Amino acid sequence: MTRWFRSYWAEEDTWFYFEADADGWVTRQVELQGPLESPVAAASSTEWEAARQAGTLAGYEAMFGSTAEVPVHEWDPHEPQELTAGEFETVWLRARATCQARARVGPMRGG
Template sequence: MGQDEPVTRWFRSYWDEEDTWFYFEVSDDGWVNRQVELEGPALRPIVAASTEDDDARCGFTAEAPVTDWEGHVEEPLTLQNFEEIWAEARRHLTAPEA
């Protein structure tokens, strides 16, 4: 990989105060490109946001780079892990209401 190629990483982090799993795709500058939030024991999707997308039904990405965050534990994910969670959350959030 060349020096100029961006490095993307994927991880998840749990916030027990809200019983929410956060899944992130983060660029090499620390900014979140895509973000998924799964809430409660049923892991209900509440956010599946992208910086490239303005679909308000899917929520919004973090407003600060991960390098500014404190107190979170990163559990690494593969691209495939993230893509599976992303696809399911997007389907749930963009499905027509019955």
């Protein structure tokens, strides 16, 4: 059974949104950072693996980031809040669009 939830890490000022499969592996992950909840990652484990096999992992991670590397039952999310599939999908689509648009513009300089 697929599970969707989010968890806030105050030390990083980041909301992490997760889609996890029945075995607890994260299949999709979104990271929203700062007070404006700006998308900084929207990664799919399936896409990540395909990019690794194709030798394009660095480009994929630069655009979309990566997912958690261990099943969710092996780590302790900070007070997880359950989500519906629709709630996760709304955040996923917005984050993906932002990551793709940012990649088309190119990396930001300075700061």
